[in-house]
Structures are given as C-alpha cells and as structure tokens.
C-alpha cells in the first residue's frame with residue numbers, strides 16, 4: 143500500500159497523530175481506532191470505484207429502516223485478503239488481533255431478522271459486483287443494550303457512536319432538505335395547477351456513506367447510505383438575542399431528536415409520531431438523492447428514470463418513498479399525474495417480512511395529514527383512483543373495496559399501498575409467499591396475479607461460516623477444496639464425507655473447539671460455564687410469543703420433573719442456552735425472560751438436575767455474540783407456531799455450522815428439512831394449515847392440558863412455588879394465558895397443543911445425540927446442504943426476477 147512505510151509504521155503513526163501515544167502506552171481501544179484508520183486507506187479505492195462505476199448503470203436503492211451490520215474490522219480484512227498482514231503487524235506491536243477486533247463497538251442498527259437480512263444482502267451485492275445503494279438511518283442509539291438484573295431484562299442505551307464510526311464518510315455535498323408539517327393548497331398560476339406548501343418545518347438530511355467490502359475478490363464496494371438529521375438553519379441567533387431561548391432552539395431539537403434512537407419494537411406498531419417522521423425522513427432524503435443524482439449526471443429526461451434506478455422497499459416501513467417520488471416528479475418537475483404514476487410503477491418493488499396482524503403497519507389519517515400533508519394528499523389521490531378502478535370492475539362489491547382500499551376508516555394501510563404501486567411483491571420463503579397470495583394479499587393476487595413471487599432468504603456464508611467458524615472452514619477446504627467460497631452450493635461435495643469416520647471425528651473435534659471458545663466467552667462475560675461434553679441446545683432470536691421460547695421452557699420443566707422423580711436413565715446431559723431481547727413494552731415477553739432465568743436457578747439448586755441440565759441466558763444477544771454462539775451449537779431450536787415465522791434466518795446460520803434442527807414446518811425450516819431429509823431434521827408439531835383449522839374449530843387448550851398429566855405437571859411448576867423463591871403468583875399470568883386465555887382465546891400460539899409432539903421429538907434428539915457417529919453424520923449433512931441458503935443465491939434471484947441490474 144505504501145512504499146515508504148510498513149503497516150506497523152502506519153498504525154503507529156495513526157496512534158501518534160490521533161492520540162499522541164506510543165504503542166507501548168496505547169490502550170487496545172486506541173489501537174483499534176488507529177488500525178481502522180489505516181484500513182480506511184484501503185477501503186477508499188473500492189468506494190471511489192463504486193461511486194464512479196455506478197454512473198451510467200441502473201442502480202438499486204435498497205430502502206430499509208434497519209441495517210444490523212455487526213462489526214466490520216475482521217470482515218473487511220478477510221474480504222480484502224489483508225488479515226494475515228494486519229495480524230503480523232499487530233503481533234509485532236505486541237497486540238493480539240483477536241483482542242483488537244473485540245474493541246470495535248457492534249453497530250446494532252436493527253432489531254432482528256429484517257435488519258440482519260439487509261446486512262447480509264449488502265455483503266452479497268458487494269461480492270457480486272451489483273450497483274446497489276442501501277439507504278437507512280444513522281441512529282445515534284441502536285437497539286438497547288440488554289442487562290439482566292435479578293433475572294429481569296433492563297434496558298440501557300446503546301451508545302455505539304460515542305467514539306465515532308471509523309468506516310463512514312460524511313457527504314455534506316449531498317445534503318437535502320426534508321419538510322414536515324405546514325399547509326398545502328392548490329393554486330392556478332398561468333393556467334396551470336400548482337401545489338403550494340407553506341408553514342413547514344425543515345431539517346437537513348446529511349448522508350454518511352459506509353463502504354461495504356464484499357468477498358470474491360470483488361473490486362467494488364456496496365454503499366450503505368445512512369441519513370442523519372441536522373438543524374436546517376444554523377442556530378437562530380436573532381431569536382436567541384431577543385431572549386426567546388426556547389424558540390431559537392426549536393430547530394435544533396427537532397433535528398437532533400429525529401435520528402436519536404431505533405424503535406425497539408419488533409413486529410408491533412404503535413403509531414408514534416416520531417417513527418412516522420423517521421420513515422418520511424429516510425424516504426424523502428433518499429428519493430431526492432436519487433433524482434438529484436440522475437440529473438447531476440447530465441440526464442435531463444426524467445422519463446428515463448426507471449432505466450437508471452430501481453427502488454426496493456423492505457417491509458412497509460419505507461413505503462412513503464412511493465408518494466414522495468410522485469411529489470418530486472409532479473411538484474418539482476411538472477409531471478402530470480399519469481406520467482408520474484407510470485414512472486413510479488416501473489420502479490418500486492416490495493418484500494413483506496411478517497404476516498403478524500399487529501405488525502402490518504397502519505397510520506392514523508390525522509397524524510399523516512398533520513406531519514406530511516402533501517404526501518397524504520397524494521396517497522388519497524392514489525387511493526381514489528384505485529378504488530374507482532376496482533369498483534368499475536366489480537360494481538356493487540363494497541366488501542372488496544373495504545379490503546383493498548389504502549385508506550380505510552381513519553387508517554392508512556401501508557401494505558395495500560405497496561401491493562398496488564409495486565410491480566413485484568415478494569415473500570421470504572415458499573410457505574410465506576403462499577400465505578401472502580392466499581391470505582394477506584388474496585384480493586391483490588386476484589387483481590394482479592403476476593405480481594407475486596417468493597424468493598427464499600439467505601445469509602452470507604462469508605461472515606457466518608468462513609469467518610465466524612475458521613476451524614470448520616479450514617476443515618471443509620481441506621476436504622473439498624476452496625471452490626465453495628465463491629460457489630457455496632459446492633458444499634454439497636462434503637456429503638460423501640459424512641460416512642468417512644476420520645472426517646467425522648475431525649468435524650466433531652472442531653465443534654468441541656468452538657464449544658470451548660463459547661465457554662470462555664460466557665465465563666468472561668457472565669461468569670457462567672458449562673460442560674463441554676454436554677449437548678449445546680440453543681434458541682437465539684427475538685423474544686416473541688409466536689417464536690415459543692415458552693415451549694422450550696416448559697419442556698425443561700418437564701425434564702426437571704423427570705429427573706426429580708428418578709426417570710433420567712439415558713438422559714444425555716444438555717446445556718440449554720437462550721439468547722433473546724424483548725421489546726421494552728412487551729410485558730409478556732419480559733416475563734418469559736424472567737421465567738427462563740428462574741428455571742435456571744431451580745435446576746442449578748438441585749444436585750441431580752444440575753449434572754444433567756443447565757440453563758443459561760446469554761445476555762445482550764448481538765451479531766458479535768451470535769458469531770461465537772452459533773458455531774458451538776449442536777441443536778438449533780426453531781419452534782414457531784406454523785404459519786407465523788415468515789422465514790427465519792438464524793435457522794440457516796445454525797444449519798450451515800453443522801447444528802441439527804428441531805423445528806416446526808414453518809418458514810424456511812420447510813426448505814431446510816427438504817434439503818437435509820427427515821432423518822437429519824427433527825420435525826414436530828402442527829402444520830400451518832392444521833394450525834388454521836384448529837383455530838377455526840375453537841381450540842380448547844385447557845382440555846389438552848388436563849388430559850395430559852405430564853404436561854399438567856410441567857405447567858403446574860409455574861405456580862406451585864418451585865420458582866422465584868416460592869412466589870406463587872409471579873408466573874400465574876403465563877399459566878392463565880395458556881389455559882384460560884386473556885382477551886379471548888387461550889394459548890393463541892398453540893404451545894400446549896404442540897407440547898406432546900415436541901416432547902416426543904426431543905426424545906429422538908436425545909437418542910440421536912447419544913450416538914456420536916450418527917450425530918456427526920447428520921451434522922455434516924446439514925453443513926453440506928446449506929449452500930442454497932447463501933444470500934448470494936438469494937441476491938441472484940432478486941436480480942433475475944426483480945431488479946435486472948448489470949454487474950459493475
């Protein structure tokens with residue numbers, strides 16, 4: 143890189159210029175910063191090439207409110223092939239590169255699946271040299287830090303930006319103005335209808351670009367554009383001098399609060415004003431940028447915009463990009479409605495990521511009118527034209543109008559706007575796509591049958607296998623060569639090795655090494671450790687009732703019952719690890735966390751039980767902790783009520799790292815089990831159509847419980863004083879929700895209904911693990927069949943079916 147200075151020299155120079163310290167006196171944190179500083183020099187050529195090469199090619203704007211990136215240092219070094227060089231330089235300075243890597247704050251700008259998927263996609267588009275710009279928000283605080291106190295989740299702010307973010311480039315030159323509130327009226331000027339917007343508040347949106355370096359020796363970077371809000375006009379000195387302090391600070395406050403924090407609710411909407419503002423801020427800034435760039439490249443014919451740009455909307459959160467682009471075309475560039483609409487219809491596509499009713503976004507009409515009056519008018523017009531059209535095709539059919547209408551009663555239904563305006567609506571697994579067509583969007587599917595498609599999610603095998611599990615990665619390469627790195631479906635070449643006993647032993651030895659690493663990690667972080675020889679059984683994902691951590695917990699109570707009654711012959715020792723954050727306002731989810739921690743106490747207090755089972759709650763689950771947890775896992779728990787988990791992506795990460803799955807026929811579990819076969823995948827529970835059927839029949843969880851003494855005994859533990867120092871009432875709400883129901887139906891997620899099937903399948907798991915050859919064979923088959931789930935495949939499919947981009 144530099145002819146005159148060695149890498150070590152450059153890091154030391156950065157230490158001096160940034161911190162005025164010599165390596166002998168530098169903290170690890172300072173060494174991380176200095177190292178990152180030198181890596182920027184390597185990143186810039188990729189970034190500059192991408193920015194240049196994007197010109198003249200069709201670009202994709204991937205709009206998402208969340209990008210759950212995880213750490214960058216290791217990933218970027220590996221992808222650029224610079225890891226060894228840096229390791230050596232840091233070694234010479236007396237630092238271990240692994241320690242330095244851990245100094246990087248983990249940017250948690252996402253809640254869970256949606257955000258992590260966006261990050262995997264960026265890695266893949268960069269590796270496949272596709273011209274993609276991810277557009278998101280530069281939240282000052284990412285997802286809260288979870289602290290467990292006395293078994294309860296407490297939330298602390300995540301201050302990931304406090305020491306700066308070394309990978310970003312502030313682009314002041316690309317700033318735009320975003321307007322909120324005010325009044326909109328129409329006026330005929332010179333025979334033309336003009337829309338006037340007055341009395342609004344403005345903020346300045348400034349993009350910070352983060353180059354995303356891909357693998358595959360790609361020479362370009364993906365670009366993540368994170369928008370940040372600053373006051374539109376500088377501090378209003380005149381007002382301040384008049385003594386009106388509060389008023390003079392209004393601008394400042396409006397801007398600083400906008401990107402302050404990521405909303406921590408996963409799968410639940412509350413209609414908060416600030417969230418709507420965040421959404422419009424992202425959409426307006428990104429669409430202005432899109433149009434400005436098109437024009438600044440010397441193009442003047444905006445009719446050609448669809449040949450230059452496609453926009454992908456991730457879940458409904460960035461839907462406002464559609465009416466915002468309409469606004470820009472009509473109000474700023476004099477397009478007539480029909481022209482603007484036909485341009486937009488060619489540009490937008492949408493992926494739905496959840497079908498939970500409470501997650502389908504609607505906004506109060508009044509709020510929208512107030513916060514973004516012009517946008518509301520445009521949505522109303524879109525709706526009126528749409529409903530008129532449908533009415534003309536189905537005269538007299540009010541019910542269809544009621545269902546498809548974008549504005550319904552006092553709500554604006556964002557999913558309906560997407561389903562109308564986007565040329566493609568995508569589901570994230572085959573089952574999910576079917577549910578979208580048959581249920582959620584069945585009317586739209588009848589109107590526009592060709593719109594719907596299904597592209598199964600994926601994960602980047604670079605971060606999740608190659609880098610997170612270097613020992614396994616090396617073993618695989620030793621056996622089948624390294625072609626799987628650029629073509630992950632070649633992992634299938636491992637299949638014959640499942641029958642090779644010496645390979646199996648090596649595979650099992652790698653797992654053991656990873657368990658040791660996890661054990662050390664847990665010891666350092668939480669002061670707990672586990673038996674390396676036990677089965678590591680993991681459920682790691684957001685805490686939500688539909689994901690059914692409760693089913694897992696009840697089963698552990700059942701195992702405890704077996705142990706204390708002497709029925710533990712052949713029981714394989716297991717370490718149950720849970721990792722999950724609950725939305726701060728989701729009381730039931732938080733209570734389930736407390737329950738898991740109390741079960742841990744119960745089991746630990748019993749000398750017999752603690753030799754056979756151990757329950758660990760891994761605090762503050764994040765991308766970084768997942769990278770340690772997943773490679774060490776033997777059994778992956780994927781327990782969602784069938785029909786509720788759109789895809790799941792954790793399931794794919796575990797599989798790729800040689801864990802076996804116990805799971806329902808839900809989301810991508812179905813596709814995983816189809817690939818590995820039923821011998822190497824533990825299926826249990828009702829299927830999606832059976833769940834639906836049972837629900838419509840009226841499902842009596844109480845009878846299921848009382849007719850099954852084993853289940854009853856486990857459920858009774860919740861309130862018999864065994865848990866929480868004899869507290870009888872703490873978990874009574876969990877019990878009553880299961881058997882009596884609150885607000886209507888009991889056990890809405892069919893935990894009790896699936897318990898027996900789960901218990902019996904867990905017996906098969908136990909038996910399989912006892913035979914280490916059989917288990918090792920299955921584990922290898924899981925890794926071998928995981929190549930399909932690389933996000934490189936997913937992105938290729940998106941590009942072929944939806945985006946049609948040319949490679950750079």
Ligand code: 26W
Nearest residue numbers: 255256408409410495501787788789790791
């Ligand atoms: C507005 C509140 C809110 C916030 C986040 C609603 C919905 C969400 C996300 C869409 C929830 C989410 O992350 N869904 C997950 O998306 C993954 C990626 O497609 C899927 O694998 C998971 O099954 C799905 O739960």
